[in-house]
Structures are given as C-alpha cells and as structure tokens.
Amino acid sequence: MKKFLPILLMAVLAIAITIATNSAKIFSKAQGEAKVVSNVNDAMITQQIVGVNDQAKMIYKLYDAGHLVGVLEDLSPISDVLQSVYDVEFSEIFPDKDIYLGEDLYIAQELSYYDFEDVSAQIADYIKERNVYTIQAYSVEFADQDGVYANIFVQDLKIYEEALIKYLGYFIDPEDLTILMNNQEPKALTTYGTRDVSFEIKQTITTSGTYAPSNQVYTTVDQVLEFLKYGDNTEREYYTVQEFDTVAGVGSKNHGLSATQVMNINSDIINSVDQVLEVGTELCVTYFTPVIDVIVYRENMKKEPVYSTETLYIEDPTIREGKEEVRQAGEAGSQNALYLEKWENGVLVSGELQSSVVTIQPVQEIIARGTMVIPGVGTGTFRWPVDNPTISCGWGCYVGHRAIDIQNMYDRYGNLYAADRGTVITNSYNSINGNYMIIDHGNGYQTYYGHMNTPGYFAEGETVDKGDIIGQIGMTGLATGPHVHFFIKENGERRNPCDGFLPCYG
DSSP states (O other), X not given: OOTTHHHHHHHHHTSXXXXXXXXXXXXEEETTEEEOOOBBTTOSSOOBEEEEEEEEEEEEEEEETTEEEEXXXXXXXXXXXXXXXXXXXXXXXXXXXXXXXXXXXXXEEEEEEEEEOOOHHHHHHHHHHHOOEEEEEEEEEEEETTEEEEEEEESOHHHHHHXXXXXXXXXXXXXXXXHHHTTOOOOOOOSSEEEEEEEEESSEEEEEEEEEEGXXXXXXXXXXXXXXXXXXXXXXXXXXXXXXXXXXXXXXXXXXXXXXXXXXXXXXXXXXXXXXXXXXXXXXXXOOOOSSOEEEEEEEEEEEEEOOSSOEEEEOTTSXXXXXXXXXXXXXXEEEEEEEEEEETXXXXXXXXXXXXXXXXXXXXXXXXXXXXXXXXXXXXXXXXXXXXXXXXXXTSSTTOOSEEEEETTOTTOXXXXXXXXXXXXXXXXXXXXXXXEEEOSSSEEEEEEEESSSOSSOTTOEEOTTOEEEEOBOOSSOSSSBEEEEEEETTEEEOTTTTTSOOOO
C-alpha cells in the first residue's frame, strides 16, 4: 500500500458516513433484473452506474469546492498520483513529509449499493491538472488579547526556532540571550556597560501540525526571519551611501534611526556600527514593522557628571563694581549610575535610576565680586545642556554636521540648560535649526542651542547663569527627532564640544 493511502483514509474517516440513496436516479427492475438507467448525478466527470448489489459497500467521492468530480471504489489511484507528484516535485524540498490534496479538493466516503464505471484515470488527470497540493507542515500562530492576527506555515519547527533566536538577537545581547533562555542569571555588572536581565514577547505564539498549500510553506530561516521583521509589509525605502557617510550618519539622515537600528536592518551588509561604508552601497532605511513585540529590560551602568551646588558669590569691597575674581574654580565630579531601561523592538522607551555612587566629588565654584548681579562673563568650563545626555549624532556623523546632537535618554522633551554663564545675543528661528539661541560668555566663547521646542525663555540682552533653564528640547526646523543641536565657538571658530569641553564618556 502506498504511503499516502493511510492519510487519505484518515481524511475521509472524518467525513460522516451515510447510506447513498441519491447518487443516481433510481434503477428500475424488469423481470427480476436490475438495469442502469442513468449516469451519476451532477458529476464533473461523466460516469455511469453499471450495476447494483445486494450488500452495501464503501465508495469514495472526490469533491472540488463542493462539486462532485467523480466516484472511486478505492483510493489507490489518488494515492498513486500523490506519490508520483511527491517524488518528482516535493521530495527534495520537503523530505520525509506527507502530501495531500490541495485547497478545495476533498474526499467523502459513503456506503452504496451501486457499482460505478471506473473513471480513476480521468480523476487522476483531473487532480494533476488542478496541480494544487498541501504538504505536511507546522502552523505558527501569533495572537494578542484580541485573538489570532497572523500565522505562517513552516516546513520544520527548527526553521522557525532558529529564525526567532536570530530575530531576538537583534535586540538582546547574544550571550545574555543564551543565559536567559536557560533560565540562568546574567553576570552582575562590575564596570561600565550593559546586561540584559530579562525579556518577554507581548504576544502569544502557538505551534501545531497541519497541512498547508505547498507554495505557502516557508522552507528557510531567512524567509521566516523576514516575516518576523516586516510581516506582510513589502514597502521598503533605500538610501545610497555617499562619501564620508557613517552608519550613525545614515541613521540620523533617515527617520532618526540609531546606528544599531541601521545595522540590524542591514545585517547582511553591516556587522558593526563602526564599519566603514562603501560609497554607492544601497542600505534599507525602513525600520521593522514586526509581527511580535520584544520587550527587553536592560541594566546600564555608566559614568555621569555630577555638578556642585550653584556658584557661590561672595562680596569683596576691594573689587570694583562689575568686576570679579575666581577664588575657586568649579570642577564637575562624576558618579557611577545604574539604570534599569526598558526597550521595545530595539527602541528605548524608558529608564529609571536604580542606584548611584559618587566617585569624584564636584568642586564648587567660588567667585568674589562687587555686586550681587549675576555677571555675563562665563567660567570657561561647560556643563551638559541636558540631563541624562546621550549623543545621537556626533561631530561629522554626516557631511557638513559640525555640531553634536544631544538627547535626554529618559525625557525626550526635557529641560535645556545654559552650558555656562553669559548674555543671550540671539533668540530667533530659521527653517533649518528651528528655534535657536546663542549665548555669548564674554570670554571668547559662545554656545549654540538649536531645534528648541519653543522660543528660548530669555530675551536677547538678558544674562543667564550656568545651569539656568533656557528652554525645552525640541525638533523644530529640520529634525527627525527631539534633540539639541549644540556647538561651541572659541574666538569665532566652531569647536567640537567633545574636544575637551564636555565629559563625552565612551
């Protein structure tokens, strides 16, 4: 018996068994003998009833979308067709898998008193002409609280599992992923860096054995991975690498993607955020539209600046009004801060300080002056213009970018601070940098703050102290996300704030 005959039998056994009384027009009897008077009703293949029996026997009816194709007295013709098709078309692609009729083709079995004309050859030809088959596979269903919203068929669950691990690897450190999947505890952080402490998939995923149309069954890891990344979305946007482009620069110029996101999208081309890009390379800049949402909880230990209390001003009657002397230069300290961050599909959505240890105490600045009015002359040292600073696009991350773009990791539209004392000389707007402010520090330095959410809080001519809130982080002008476009001018020459002016760690 062919290997597919048991499958057919199991399929038809699921159909209710009935006594056939309407398969053909009722025969008439003449002189005690049965005579056939009609063909099988409504069959797609012309087939006659050739006799009648005293005992009912099992017959098999092939249907196509509810329409009767023809009647068989055994299933071997169909089994032979399936075996032949499998050997020729599917044995290499789907080794050791079962094959069955496709789409709307199905078999029903009945008990009947009739003998039917043998049309097995015509039925076999009909199946071959339809050329649609289902193959033994696995269904993977994705569901949320509203129910199943997506599913795929895979040749082997190992293909799906390997693709899922690879997909999770876009968002979770591979070493931490292995540890977490083995229900182990990741190593505690003992220095600056991150560790992934847990993760979850928001959706419910179930797998089950099934039969599926052969052209819908995924047979490679890459096919499943592409589905996990984009689902049914086939729209992609591409960017052509230009001279001097960096991975971070490509991301900054395209929808505010991070360097890591650009790398993950183009993992077949880019394997490091520091990789040198070849001019002319086509990079996909469409971020994932994932079928599943991967939530990762990550500990991040980093070095942060610690600022002293406000500058201490003391009156000195020996100093002329409007003049001042620095009695003690202020210096920023530092601390080791541990944050617990929440990332969703590779995007940071929140962060909470867990603990901090001051490693270097800040030094308070002490200035003697002859008046209590806040002076417009800066200290010559600078603080970060935002809290929880992170640089999204460094100096030169793309051609012509002569500044650093700074974000507040945990408060996208947070406060914007004066980097040093000085006088506001510009509080204006243009189509490139949106609302922007320039502070002259009266000592050869100026600082520039671009893309502010609203006009700055101080008017031109007003003096500000170091650390005063001068506005709010924003994305006015040409910006793909909220940040401050920040640079320092020294004696009229634009300078990179990370070149000795700010503690740009890492």
